[in-house]
Amino acid sequence: MRNSLTVAGLxxxxxIFILITSFTFTVQSEVSRSLSDLGGEITLWSQGxxxxxxxxxxxxxxxxxxxxxxxxxxxxxIARVSSVDSQDLRLVFGLNPLDIPVFYSYTMVEGEMxxxxxxxxxxxxxxxxxxxxHSDDNISIDGHVLPVVGVFKTDTWMDNVVxxxxxxxxxxxxxxxxxxxxxxxxxxxxQIDFVVSExxxxxxxxxxxxxxxxxxxxxxxxxxxxLVSYTFSTIAGIACFFGITNVMLTGIIERSKEIGILKxxxxxxxxVTRMMLYESAVLGGVGGFLGxxxxxxxxxxxxxxxxxxASVIAIQIFPEVFLYGFILSTVxxxxxxxxxxxxxxxxRPHEVxxxx
Amino acid sequence: xxxxxxxxxxxxxxxxxxxxxxxxxGPSGSGKTTLxxxxxxxxxxxxxxxxxxxxxxxxQKEKGxxxxxxxxxxxxxxxxxxxxxxxxxxxxxxxxxxxxTPKEMRKRKAEELLKAVGLERRLQHKPSELSAGEQQxxxxxxxxxxxxxxxxxxxxxxxxxxxxxxNIMRLLERLxxxxxxxxxxxxxxxxLTKYANKVHFLHNGTLTNSPKYV
Numbered sequence: 001m002r003n004s005l006t007v008a009g010l011x012x013x014x015x016i017f018i019l020i021t022s023f024t025f026t027v028q029s030e031v032s033r034s035l036s037d038l039g040g041e042i043t044l045w046s047q048g049x050x051x052x053x054x055x056x057x058x059x060x061x062x063x064x065x066x067x068x069x070x071x072x073x074x075x076x077x078i079a080r081v082s083s084v085d086s087q088d089l090r091l092v093f094g095l096n097p098l099d100i101p102v103f104y105s106y107t108m109v110e111g112e113m114x115x116x117x118x119x120x121x122x123x124x125x126x127x128x129x130x131x132x133x134h135s136d137d138n139i140s141i142d143g144h145v146l147p148v149v150g151v152f153k154t155d156t157w158m159d160n161v162v163x164x165x166x167x168x169x170x171x172x173x174x175x176x177x178x179x180x181x182x183x184x185x186x187x188x189x190x191q192i193d194f195v196v197s198e199x200x201x202x203x204x205x206x207x208x209x210x211x212x213x214x215x216x217x218x219x220x221x222x223x224x225x226x227l228v229s230y231t232f233s234t235i236a237g238i239a240c241f242f243g244i245t246n247v248m249l250t251g252i253i254e255r256s257k258e259i260g261i262l263k264x265x266x267x268x269x270x271x272v273t274r275m276m277l278y279e280s281a282v283l284g285g286v287g288g289f290l291g292x293x294x295x296x297x298x299x300x301x302x303x304x305x306x307x308x309x310a311s312v313i314a315i316q317i318f319p320e321v322f323l324y325g326f327i328l329s330t331v332x333x334x335x336x337x338x339x340x341x342x343x344x345x346x347x348r349p350h351e352v353x354x355x356x
Numbered sequence: 357x358x359x360x361x362x363x364x365x366x367x368x369x370x371x372x373x374x375x376x377x378x379x380x381x382g383p384s385g386s387g388k389t390t391l392x393x394x395x396x397x398x399x400x401x402x403x404x405x406x407x408x409x410x411x412x413x414x415x416q417k418e419k420g421x422x423x424x425x426x427x428x429x430x431x432x433x434x435x436x437x438x439x440x441x442x443x444x445x446x447x448x449x450x451x452x453x454x455x456x457t458p459k460e461m462r463k464r465k466a467e468e469l470l471k472a473v474g475l476e477r478r479l480q481h482k483p484s485e486l487s488a489g490e491q492q493x494x495x496x497x498x499x500x501x502x503x504x505x506x507x508x509x510x511x512x513x514x515x516x517x518x519x520x521x522x523n524i525m526r527l528l529e530r531l532x533x534x535x536x537x538x539x540x541x542x543x544x545x546x547x548l549t550k551y552a553n554k555v556h557f558l559h560n561g562t563l564t565n566s567p568k569y570v
Contacts, residue, residue: 261437264398266426266454266502268419350398353437 002254003283006247010287010333011294013240014325017233018295019315021324024229026315028222030157041192042184044199044206054079056178057206059170065184068198070191075099076179078169082142084162085131091161092141094169103183104154111135111150117165121146124159144172182206237328241336248280248340252347259344260352269345276341277334284333288326295322361402364390365561368404372506377532377539379549382558388542389510391558395540396431396508397424408505426454430499430537434511436491438483444470444494445479451501462501469497473527489520496527500535509541513548525551 044065046055062074078094095103097115106113109125111134121139123131128151133139137148139162146164153159170176186195192210199208252259259272267275299317364387372378382388393399394406397413406413408428416424425431430451438447445466452462470479473493483491492512499507509528513521529551532539541548542558549555557564 257437258439261439262450262454263422264396264425264431264437265451265498266422268422268454270419271454348399350393353398353433 002247002251006244006283006333007287007290009240009243009247010284010329011291013236013332014288014291014329015295015298016236017328018291018321018325019298020229020232021321022299022315022318024226025318025321027225029316031222041186041189042196042199042208042210044182044184044203044208045180047205047207054081055180056175057180057182059177059179061203061206062179062182064202065182065199068195068202070186070188070195071184072187073099073102073183073185075103075183076166077181077183078166078173078175078178079180080169080173082173084127085133085140090127092169093158093161093163094166094173095163096166099183100163102185104158106152106154106158109151109153111148113150113152114163114165117167119144119146119165119168120149121162121164122150122152123148124161124163125151125153126159127162141172237332241332244280244333244336245339248337249343252340252344255344256347256352259347260349263347264349264353272345273341276337276344280333280337280341281330284330285326287333288329291329292322292326295325363402363561365394365401365563368561368563370556370563372538372540374505374538375532375536376554377529377552378541378554378556379552380540380542380556380558380563381544381546381549382542383544386558387561388544388558390561391563392508392510392540392542395506396429397421422454426451427502428505430502430504430507432492432495432499432507432509432512434514436483436488436495436515438491438494438498440483443480443482444475444486444497447483447494448498448501451498455502457502465501466497469500470494472500472531473497487520488516489523492516492520492524493527496524496531500531500537503535504537506538506540509539511543512541513543513545521545521548 044057044061046057048055059076062076065071065074075096077099080092080094081089082092084090084092097113097117100106100113109128111122114120114122121141123133123139128134128148131139133148133151135148135150138145139148140146141162141164146168152163164172166179170178184195184199186192196208196210199206262272262275296317299315302314368391370391380388380391390399394401397406397408397416400414404414408424411424411428413421413424431437438444439450442450445463448466448469449462452465457465467476467479470476470493473496475490475493475497478486478490478494481490483494486494492515496507496512499509512528513524516524525548528539528541531537541552
């Protein structure tokens with residue numbers, strides 16, 4: 001019974017660790033993927049912005065960037081979370097119509113892509129399905145009514161957004177003369193580093209990074225998410241550690257006679273230590289295996305993280321997280337038993353055997 | 357406030373010859389168990405010395421004491437003290453594991469010992485599946501596992517009925533003659549003294565000066 005409870009406690013810890021860590025890894029992976037899906041080769045955003053989409057930088061920076069050698073296209077873009085059809089908080093993108101085919105790969109499911117700066121909108125296919133909207137319907141963005149002229153598909157997270165012309169976005173969101181981010185492509189990929197350094201010199205007040213490395217610019221945010229998740233895991237680990245120590249100490253009292261017998265039969269302190277640490281490691285291994293197994297079953301049922309009422313992120317399975325969980329369970333179980341084992345080694349056989 | 361030392365044994369001087377079957381008889385509280393604990397390297401005397409062959413037990417560190425217990429001494433307790441979750445065969449093999457006896461050899465030896473105590477049909481029975489007399493036979497087999505110089509038995513028949521007591525004592529008598537090992541047995545039962553070749557009486561921690569030869 002005691003061993004079963006220890007194994008159960010370890011399994012719960014491993015489950016908590018795997019679920020929290022998988023959640024963290026999934027968020028980090030999704031954010032990285034989202035940034036890489038943005039297109040372009042160089043990304044500029046406001047220095048210090050928590051997320052690149054939600055900062056503000058002057059639109060006229062585009063003119064300065066266009067002067068730099070090897071720069072091919074420069075696209076100011078706006079991203080804002082807005083109420084769409086009073087339904088939901090939804091990411092609305094303001095893009096120059098001419099930039100869209102340059103920076104994004106898409107196919108039209110119905111209708112056509114916006115091609116002028118008229119006040120019109122296109123919907124990502126997933127969001128269109130959610131709203132049950134089609135071409136020629138209207139949508140309301142923060143109270144501004146726009147006709148829907150098409151539904152597009154990218155097979156990325158962009159399928160959950162609304163795209164409107166950049167100038168319309170500036171008007172609707174009161175961002176005249178400003179943009180959220182600026183995307184840049186270059187004529188020669190070999191010159192990306194040169195272009196990046198030139199932009200940094202010309203515009204020292206913005207964050208500039210290669211799009212492939214954009215995710216790394218979010219390192220502080222990702223670190224914060226990791227810190228929170230590891231804090232929870234650590235608290236669970238510490239609780240588990242002391243729980244096992246307590247159970248093991250109780251076990252030593254219960255098993256003091258058995259330990260006394262072993263010592264009377266010639267077991268040395270080292271042998272008692274090895275035997276009990278081995279038992280603890282096995283319990284840790286069994287608890288770890290059980291926790292991993294239950295976690296897999298939970299994942300197979302579908303672990304999803306709601307982002308909005310219409311969109312979710314499926315928490316992914318990272319094999320290394322299961323390995324870490326298994327190892328942690330074994331290590332915690334073994335470490336937690338060090339003090340009880342020390343107590344066990346000090347059992348004096350004649351004291352525990354004299355009453356039969 | 358502190359511990360109060362209560363002397364249990366006083367001026368005990370006991371010499372044991374190889375192959376002796378010694379019974380130390382005395383009432384409860386006379387110090388029999390304490391004497392066996394000292395002889396068995398389970399406890400240290402507050403003064404005096406215990407020697408086994410050429411080894412001064414009282415100067416040994418913990419590791420040395422465990423080596424003495426493992427290789428030179430066998431224990432039989434009143435309440436058998438078998439490991440409940442292990443079958444008889446594994447219980448007998450335990451001391452041999454600590455003596456680093458190879459697996460095949462210790463299994464064969466354990467089977468031989470259990471056969472010697474009449475339990476060849478009970479090898480895989482756990483203690484809970486054995487009678488009191490059978491459990492004590494397993495304990496005796498276990499005590500002989502590492503061919504100890506001395507087998508110490510603390511009231512080995514104290515928990516048995518008369519018939520089992522006589523059976524166990526006859527078994528011990530036979531084993532003592534066959535193995536030529538030294539058996540030291542404590543009991544409060546005067547009738548058991550007839551099985552010994554030397555008898556000592558322990559009363560209030562004092563051992564009679566000269567053994568009574570039977």
